[in-house]
Amino acid sequence: MSALLFELKGKPDQRLDLSPLVPSKLKDLKAKEVEALVVGTTRDKLTVGDCFKVKGKDAESIGFAGTDGRCDKIGAGLKQGEIVVEGDAGAYLGAGMKGGKIEVKGNAGVLAGASMAGGAIAISGDTGERAGGILVGETLGMRGGLLTIGGNAGPLLGERMRRGLVIVNGDAGDYLGGRMIAGTILVRHRVGRFAGYGLRRGSLILLEEPKELLPTFGDCGVMDFTYLRLLEHWLRETGRAISLGCRARRLMGDQAALGKGEMLIIA
């Protein structure tokens, strides 16, 4: 069976809410029913059929093509299956997802992977603010799973994150891991100001030394970490060759919060 493909026909004059287009909600619907699903967000009613050319059948494997930054909530609440986005994604990409896989070939908007609990999101481009962060009304940010950002991440990446792994291949914005409870964020290039603001537990693994460090982080010096070897080994086994080595400078903080978190700056 070929993947169920949604190709955006033009540029809709309103933002779209694509949260109904996930495998669990589509699997029992006929083609007509799928086209009748409402995806508009204003009083002007807009359906899937109005915006997308729909092809294919397999609701476990969903594709989007031609999407832009106004296509919100792609894969939000995803439980299983796979979504591939050939284009950009709007806000709330994979927000609150529990399982499955999302791949975005372009950029994603704000709150990508926010409060996600499981599964994997891979974004080739950049993300807006609060990726892996916290949704309005939630008490926790990302609670599990893997979020990979190929480009740069906006501010407040992993805000109030509890568990899981975020990998940024480019730069991260200000307040990286802000108010983070636990979990791991790995940034390969520059990070903005106030990294680890309010960090309780959790690890910020940085390949480049931040320009500015919060004064509430205490230096433990440089030493070897078997944990970094373990992480590097797993990254390599899963096809993400990131050289970490084993030596890092450990900064503990945020001493203004619980203070059991760490910044491991690869030495």
Added chain:
Amino acid sequence: MANLSVKGVTIVETFAEAFPMVGTRIIITAPTLEWALISARTMTGFATSVIACGAEAGIERTLSTDETLDGRPGVAVLLFTMDANKLQTQLRNRVGQCVLTSPGSACFAGLTGEKSLKLGSSLRFFGDGWQVSKRVGGRRFWRIPVMDGEFVCEEKTGLTKKAVGGGNLLVLGKSHAAVLAACERAVRAIDEVPEVITPFPGGIVRSGSKVGSKYKGQIASTNDAYCPTLKAAVKTELPLDVEAVMEIVIDGLTKESVAAAMRAGLHAIAEGGAEAGITHITAGNYGGNLGPHHFHLKDLV
């Protein structure tokens, strides 16, 4: 009894009687293979027999840097007891006292069993609140701060209830040196078999025991039927020209692996033939009523 013979060595038509055990495997890594071995040898020291050591343990094999989770040299250790609670206690004590304490060590699960045993999840308390839990690829690890950095220990390891203990071979020969040399060959051959260990010193036991004793409270005593100095006094199993008997005891994660180890051992013992001074290969049993696993030597030839 029509005994078989391999290169002139008589294979007595009998069987080794073995018992069900619970077993686990852990992987110990260290900055060098030498230090991984030191840690593993310490952990598996004083673990020859469950009778007084609480557990039977040994080194299964060494692991190269591309076989371990942290890319450092490692050692696979097997640990066996008679029930899961005892195994848990032994594992915690032995890893806690011998691996946690060993410079640069880390400890990982070596088995994904139907059930699991606590590993880092009990040792983490050594961290006194400074321990850190990390999930990598769906597995949970504890980072426990210690004086040389961090002790990384996986949360759990697997447990198997299909383990078998007490597979054995008894080697009879015309000189002590001949029997020792044959048993050394057998232990080397068994080292190559996966999933098994030979828990006794160098893999060899010279003091095989029988059940019971003339003394009250002594649950096992010397196997007088195989003591060469008592040939004239007891109902001996030894021909007059046999000068020494040694035993190889094998524990394994499955009965198949124990059988494979016994087969490898048997052929290694018989390798030199009767000319090398080995007369008989036999096995120990209790009449077949105590242990459910019977390894007949004729099936291993």
